[in-house]
Amino acid sequence: MIETDVLILGSGSAGLFFALEVAARTKLRITIVTKKERYESNTNYAQGGIASVLNATDSLDSHIQDTIVAGAGLCNLGAVETLVNEGPDRIRDLMKLGAKFTREKSGKLHLGKEGGHSANRIIHSHDLTGKEVERALLHAISKHKNIKILEDHFAIELLTDHQRLDHKKKVHHKPRCYGAYVLNERSEKVEIISANVAVMLATGGCGQVYLHTTNPMIATGDGIAMAYRAGAKIANMEFIQFHPTALYGEVAKSFLISEAVRGAGGILKNLDGDRFMKRYDRERLELAPRDIVARAIDAELKKHGHPYVLLDISHLRPSKVKKEFPNIYSHCKELGIDITKEAIPVVPAAHYSCGGVVTDLNGKTNIDSLYACGEVAMTGVHGANRLASNSLLESLVFSKRAAEDLATSSKATSKHRQIRLQEWDESGTENAEEWVVIEHDWREIQHLMWDYVGIVRSTYRLKRAKLRLDLIVKEIESYYRKTRVTMPLLELRNMAMTAQLVVRSALLRKESRGLHYTTDYPKTNPKLATKNTIIHKND
Ligand SMILES: Cc1cc2nc3c(=O)[nH]c(=O)nc-3n(C[C@H](O)[C@H](O)[C@H](O)COP(=O)(O)OP(=O)(O)OC[C@H]3O[C@@H](n4cnc5c(N)ncnc54)[C@H](O)[C@@H]3O)c2cc1C
Incomplete structure (x- = not known):
């Protein structure tokens, strides 16, 4: 101890x-x-x-x-x-x-x-x-x-x-x-x-x-x-915030293309060359809040079946681009994209809770x-x-x-008086042998959350996600009880529980507000204006 x-x-x-x-x-x-x-x-x-x-x-x-x-x-x-x-x-x-x-x-x-x-x-x-x-x-x-x-x-x-x-x-x-x-x-x-x-x-x-x-x-x-x-x-x-512009591509690993790029004058276009933000937020265009830009990109991707949209700052002075965004410039350059000459392929990605x-x-x-x-x-x-x-x-x-x-x-106050705490008990546990279980569950949670609990939601998809997550959480808990703990197992257990909390909260909110958008309740309900969705194990 x-x-x-x-x-x-x-x-x-x-x-x-x-x-x-x-x-x-x-x-x-x-x-x-x-x-x-x-x-x-x-x-x-x-x-x-x-x-x-x-x-x-x-x-x-x-x-x-x-x-x-x-x-x-x-x-x-x-x-x-x-x-x-x-x-x-x-x-x-x-x-x-x-x-x-x-x-x-x-x-x-x-x-x-x-x-x-x-x-x-x-x-x-x-x-x-x-x-x-x-x-x-x-x-x-x-x-x-x-x-x-x-x-x-x-x-x-x-x-x-x-x-x-x-x-x-x-x-x-x-x-x-x-x-x-x-x-x-x-x-x-x-x-x-x-x-x-x-x-x-x-x-x-x-x-x-x-x-x-x-x-x-x-x-x-x-x-x-x-x-x-x-x-x-x-x-x-x-309320999970999806950043509208992460670099698209297998190797790119959702590298962030900062909001500041749009702040400096970056323009969003779909692959047909259309500056689509004018149809979603005529006044603020690319500088609309993140949820609006992320949903606009999501809608464009779904409408045209394109894998990404383009963020263009090639019209700015190259020296300004390199000076203000040295990290983004060099990261994209390493991946073969010269952002002073060509547009950056971007997709939305989960960013902030x-x-x-x-x-x-x-x-x-x-x-x-x-x-x-x-x-x-x-x-x-x-x-x-x-x-x-x-x-x-x-x-x-x-x-x-x-x-x-x-x-x-x-x-x-005085310090906690000396108290006696239970030692960690690993009796009856064994080393993890089925690594594929952990890997599979990890991938399943990520895909499930992306497909069913993403930028645009529906009650049907949320309920499907809940059913599957409830089962995954149960299975992981039982595996956890008989397995000697490792970091991947502990992270998986926490991810599953956190995903479950996201879905439960999303199901509780029967309106669209801020980052939570559901096609079943597309409007904001003024009666829910001050209602946080509080979940407590002991309730
Ligand atoms: C790519 C990117 C760009 C961002 N840009 C901005 C920005 O420009 N401006 C802005 O305001 N915000 C930005 N954010 C958000 C901001 O960075 C984070 O919200 C903020 O840094 C969170 O700080 P934190 O200390 O709460 O958590 P973190 O910085 O994430 O630190 C969490 C720490 O907890 C440790 N930890 C986690 N679990 C365990 C565990 N079980 N046991 C022990 N240790 C654990 C982690 O290893 C880490 O050290 C950005 C986020 C990302 C990912």
Whole structure:
């Protein structure tokens, strides 16, 4: 058993910033566990930037308004105001930590524009913003003696009152989190990491449940599944954002072609050369919010039977293209596409989960001592659709608030008294022999979600998906109980459960709103305007 004061699951922007903010306020011992290398996260792949009001000609009200418009009536106003009002200070915090953002010749920050924003307010580091944020945060962490990072450690399950040996003597009415069971992938042993003060869930999103996704392999919905099993409230999982423009092709692996490319003047055309966005959003064209552009592309692909559409920036100056999008330029060039001369073949791909573990504005969940921040959390900021570049900002704003909350409450309350927790029990399990089962189920879930629970949905297809997922979840649970755990098996188990939550939420929403579009209820129902689809195991 490893003992720490604060246990953080995940080393993306939310987990790392939280660690730094706790370390700045307390002397607590902090342990970050992360399932692969420390930098491997969605954060590391973020390209476009971070939205924040840092220009006198822009206004906080305008950023709030844009966020609410994108959120299609479901945003929590208090959460949006907090995000936008505290955003500029969090950007300054990042710069103080050493993050370098792109500047104009005059030395002023270069502010980009993205779909749905009514002003230039995207702070970025060329088209590798996430990498720079991750680098700066990891560098700052390396200087802290109180923060330890355990790579190749996979969090399996949150430890709550259920795993207490003195279960009957428990005094809390509210369930409480005491740490996690963690698979050390190097020793292949499952360890208990107990947290005396609190656990932060910062495990990111779940893009891997879909066949096409911009997310790296780590995004298997582990935190959402773990939290749900532990009794946390999960909400709005039907709102999966599909990025309209991922590079098309077998080798391309849904590499993201950032929103900023459209912001810089990129034009979308179908293979017949028609600039089709004029038929879907006459005013905003390519700069309409992501859901509108993604649905437009989906409709064009279905209508013409084409495998992709084209995104063209070859009319811009080549030097500008290379300077603003060095990463996209070189990645496409390696695949034989010169974006300064020819259009880029693109398709939509699963990109971001607006739903997740329900938290208040301090990152607190309904389980005592369990915080959640970043993409795994549902703060109410995004509502039914996330405005571009609001997610990195959300991870910073709310993890700082969680750190402040933890620092105040850890001073006020004593640490958890010594409690005894059940050891991980692997008796009766055997090594996995049928690897094909895991691989097959993984592929089946991704295809099923893409075909039945994608950009355009119907009750018939959702019900088909539910039937199959219910069976897959049952089969995986029974396989899991008799098999020694490995990372692929654990990820598959979490993916199946997360996919099930997406489908259950989608079936509950009997209207089309934001990212959730169903042909059976094509209109928005004003009576559902403030209704989040909350799913709770104990209900
Ligand atoms: C290609 C791409 C481009 C994007 N561009 C932008 C952008 O321009 N602007 C913007 O605001 N947002 C962007 N986003 C979204 C944004 O990057 C993410 O929402 C944000 O980085 C999430 O941060 P996070 O810390 O919550 O999660 P992540 O950065 O994903 O970190 C999650 C961490 O948890 C770890 N983890 C997961 N499960 C476990 C487990 N079981 N045990 C241990 N560790 C675990 C992972 O290994 C990882 O370290 C983009 C996303 C992608 C994929």
